[in-house]
Amino acid sequence: MCTKDEICNWIELLRTLSGNRVLRLRKKWHTHTTSIQGIWTPFANKDTMLNVTEFPSKELFKMSDDKSATSKLLEMARTLRLEEAAKTTDQNKPLANETDENI
Secondary structure (H helix, E strand, O other), X not given: OOOHHHHHHHHHXXXXXXXXXXXXXXXXXXXXXXXXXXXXXXXXXXXXXXXXXXXXXXXXXXXOOOOOHHHHHHHHHHHHHHHHHHHHXXXXXXXXXXXXXXX
């Protein structure tokens, strides 16, 4: 007879199995010497000033006064609409040398 822990272990095993056979993954190449550069980490190209900065830092976390990307896009769309509206009204206006008499 199985204990409660054994049953829980079997259920957890079945829950986490994908149904595929477990395969050993191998590289198609081999190097005798490891990379001089080492393994990449997210901290690899960070500014070294962060090593001595005390957190939380007001200088690093201050918000910029620039507009958000959404507000910039909305303003660009509004400007484009105004330009298109101006073009259509300009096309509908008769030119200065075109009068009803000349037509």
